[in-house]
Amino acid sequence: MTLSHCLLLATALFSVGIYGLLTRRQVVAILLSVELMANAANLVFVTFSRFKGGAQGQIFALFSLALTVAEVAVGLALVILLYRTHGDTRVDLASEMKS
Amino acid sequence: MSHAVTLALVALLTPAFAALFLAATPMIRRQGKPAAAITILGSVVSFGAALMLFLDRLHSEGTERLVVPWIHTGGKIAAEAGVHVDGVSASMLAVVCFVALCVQVFSLGYMHDEPPADFGRYFTYHALFLFSMNTLVIAPNLLQLFVGWELVGVTSYLLIGFYFKKPSAAHAAVKAFWVTKFADMGFLFGLLTLFVASGSFGWTAKLDPEVATAVTLLFFLGVVGKSAQFPLHVWLPDAMEGPTPVSALLHAATMVAAGVFLVVRANPLFEQAPTTRTVMLVLGAGTALFAALLAMVQTDIKKVLAYSTCSQLGYMVAALGAGSVFAGFFHLTTHAFFKALLFLAAGSAIHAVHSNEIGQMGGLAKKMPLTAGAFTIGALALAGVPGLSGFFSKDLVLEAVEGKLGSIPYVMLLATAFLTAFYMGKVVVLAFFGTPRSEHAKHAHEPDWSMKLPLVGLAILSVVTGYFAGPFAHLNGSHYHFHLGLGAMVAIGLGLSGLGMAWAMFNKGPREVAAITAIDGIAKSRAVNRFYEYGFRKVTLVLSDLLAWIDRYVVDGLINLLGYKTIEAGRAMRPLQTGFAPDYVLALVVGVASLAAWAVLR
Numbered sequence: 004m005t006l007s008h009c010l011l012l013a014t015a016l017f018s019v020g021i022y023g024l025l026t027r028r029q030v031v032a033i034l035l036s037v038e039l040m041a042n043a044a045n046l047v048f049v050t051f052s053r054f055k056g057g058a059q060g061q062i063f064a065l066f067s068l069a070l071t072v073a074e075v076a077v078g079l080a081l082v083i084l085l086y087r088t089h090g091d092t093r094v095d096l097a098s099e100m101k102s
Numbered sequence: 103m104s105h106a107v108t109l110a111l112v113a114l115l116t117p118a119f120a121a122l123f124l125a126a127t128p129m130i131r132r133q134g135k136p137a138a139a140i141t142i143l144g145s146v147v148s149f150g151a152a153l154m155l156f157l158d159r160l161h162s163e164g165t166e167r168l169v170v171p172w173i174h175t176g177g178k179i180a181a182e183a184g185v186h187v188d189g190v191s192a193s194m195l196a197v198v199c200f201v202a203l204c205v206q207v208f209s210l211g212y213m214h215d216e217p218p219a220d221f222g223r224y225f226t227y228h229a230l231f232l233f234s235m236n237t238l239v240i241a242p243n244l245l246q247l248f249v250g251w252e253l254v255g256v257t258s259y260l261l262i263g264f265y266f267k268k269p270s271a272a273h274a275a276v277k278a279f280w281v282t283k284f285a286d287m288g289f290l291f292g293l294l295t296l297f298v299a300s301g302s303f304g305w306t307a308k309l310d311p312e313v314a315t316a317v318t319l320l321f322f323l324g325v326v327g328k329s330a331q332f333p334l335h336v337w338l339p340d341a342m343e344g345p346t347p348v349s350a351l352l353h354a355a356t357m358v359a360a361g362v363f364l365v366v367r368a369n370p371l372f373e374q375a376p377t378t379r380t381v382m383l384v385l386g387a388g389t390a391l392f393a394a395l396l397a398m399v400q401t402d403i404k405k406v407l408a409y410s411t412c413s414q415l416g417y418m419v420a421a422l423g424a425g426s427v428f429a430g431f432f433h434l435t436t437h438a439f440f441k442a443l444l445f446l447a448a449g450s451a452i453h454a455v456h457s458n459e460i461g462q463m464g465g466l467a468k469k470m471p472l473t474a475g476a477f478t479i480g481a482l483a484l485a486g487v488p489g490l491s492g493f494f495s496k497d498l499v500l501e502a503v504e505g506k507l508g509s510i511p512y513v514m515l516l517a518t519a520f521l522t523a524f525y526m527g528k529v530v531v532l533a534f535f536g537t538p539r540s541e542h543a544k545h546a547h548e549p550d551w552s553m554k555l556p557l558v559g560l561a562i563l564s565v566v567t568g569y570f571a572g573p574f575a576h577l578n579g580s581h582y583h584f585h586l587g588l589g590a591m592v593a594i595g596l597g598l599s600g601l602g603m604a605w606a607m608f609n610k611g612p613r614e615v616a617a618i619t620a621i622d623g624i625a626k627s628r629a630v631n632r633f634y635e636y637g638f639r640k641v642t643l644v645l646s647d648l649l650a651w652i653d654r655y656v657v658d659g660l661i662n663l664l665g666y667k668t669i670e671a672g673r674a675m676r677p678l679q680t681g682f683a684p685d686y687v688l689a690l691v692v693g694v695a696s697l698a699a700w701a702v703l704r
Contacts (some may be wrong), residue, residue, distance in 0.1 A: 025687060028684075
């Protein structure tokens with residue numbers, strides 16, 4: 004398992020995340036896609052920590068996880084709010100800002 | 103501080119304090135009588151100082167000044183403010199303060215029936231006027247003179263419009279203001295030209311001939327407005343809407359003479375501009391004759407005197423144009439006394455008869471001998487009867503003009519002398535002799551002492567001033583010897599025959615005279631006024647409409663177009679905002695990807 008393998012995996016994860024972000028209509032799925040992208044980034048942190056030595060990468064990954072948890076909490080709260088106001092969690096329902 | 107300077111400052115500032123005090127204390131001003139007392143006290147002090155200054159100047163030479171820096175430009179002092187005492191300013195100051203004091207005392211009786219608040223306002227304006235006029239007279243440079251010039255313009259406006267509830271008075275005030283302000287633009291541009299050319303506002307600069315001509319011609323435009331010369335004389339007859347003492351002080355004796363005073367003051371500049379002097383000679387003589395003709399046909403006693411003032415100012419301007427500063431200035435002085443006397447005596451008659459119309463008077467000499475005597479003395483002085491002040495000064499003017507420009511102005515002024523004697527004779531005969539032609543005239547009686555006293559004072563000066571021509575000339579750096587030349591004899595003859603003709607024609611009461619009726623037709627056409635009205639309507643208003651159209655449709659149109667295009671652009675870009683979150687995310691991803699690609703590939 005080399006550095007390139009790990010980075011390729013992270014890129015693949017990130018791409019899957021973007022794909023999900025752009026194509027899903029369910030807000031929960033979009034949130035999951037965002038999680039994938041965040042974890043791809045965490046994977047890059049850990050990878051460089053593993054191959055270049057030092058602990059900063061791992062520490063950053065931990066911080067990032069904590070932030071992601073907070074983000075998910077806010078995101079899910081928004082999902083619940085969307086469900087309450089629109090009766091569903093499809094993202095295209097929330098288009099009141101349209102001109 | 104020298105003695106002379108102190109006196110000048112006292113004369114200048116006492117009325118200023120009186121005016122400021124009355125302006126700041128409405129409680130006192132609205133009581134009327136106390137306000138009059140304060141103003142007159144200020145004028146008494148001012149006149150006392152001016153008289154002492156005049157006597158002091160009689161036996162001391164040179165000029166004295168006290169100035170403080172006023173306007174700084176580029177580290178240099180561009181103009182100073184203060185007092186400048188010499189023969190010219192000292193004699194003018196004494197004349198102004200004396201006439202002002204007489205008029206203010208006269209006003210005590212004349213304005214007696216006004217409500218106290220108006221009475222106080224009237225005297226406050228008078229204090230302000232005296233300060234303004236003294237500022238002008240005592241000015242150490244032409245810029246301060248200009249400030250005084252504008253201040254007397256404002257007080258003139260206030261006093262003409264004193265009965266501002268009367269539309270004709272309000273209109274007359276505005277008209278006087280506009281016409282003189284138009285002329286003052288000339289004065290102002292002249293001042294700026296002078297400053298650019300010589301670097302100061304002094305009147306002693308040596309200029310290039312062309313510049314001197316331009317500056318003095320611009321100054322002369324201001325003079326034409328202020329001293330009511332043709333064609334800007336139209337405001338002066340209308341200014342008679344003001345109270346009669348105001349007409350006596352501002353519109354006969356002092357303020358309108360400010361134009362002449364300016365030429366006297368700035369004589370070193372005018373000396374360098376022969377062209378301007380020629381213009382002055384022609385315009386002055388023309389105005390003298392023109393206004394005298396119009397004075398013949400007026401039925402309102404104040405209007406006669408107003409046109410007569412225009413005419414006499416024309417005499418002064420012609421004398422200055424002929425190069426004789428002393429003749430012009432001396433005629434200004436004597437005219438100030440006898441014309442103020444005429445106006446005040448007319449005011450006394452008007453007060454008794456309750457009308458300005460000569461047709462309502464008649465036979466007043468029996469009821470009010472003092473008024474009649476005063477008016478007659480003034481009229482004889484104005485007509486140039488030998489022995490009275492007007493004779494000496496008019497003779498000087500005629501002597502100065504004689505032989506200039508092929509003697510045409512001289513002949514015009516001689517004709518004016520005849521007409522002057524005729525119309526003054528007519529007024530005296532019709533108003534004071536014969537039989538009363540109205541109820542009020544039958545029961546007319548002399549006014550109280552406050553109106554008699556100034557008449558007596560001015561009458562004495564109207565008689566004797568002529569005999570002080572020698573010292574007066576000395577004071578103004580000139581010489582005077584009396585000699586009875588052929589010209590003077592002709593003038594005397596013309597004056598006496600004018601008076602005689604008036605007596606012969608009118609001693610049986612008013613009657614139609616074909617020549618006068620013909621002139622009346624011309625006067626009634628109001629040609630000059632109508633020219634201005636026509637010009638205003640056809641030029642100013644049309645131009646204003648055009649500019650309004652440009653403003654509305656071109657300037658505003660461009661701004662509106664810009665706003666409209668902005669709105670349209672916004673509307674065109676609205677579809678970009680879909681409100682659909684994945685679209686924004688796509689834009690974000692594309693943007694980030696583009697930035698990343700740029701970062702890698704550059």
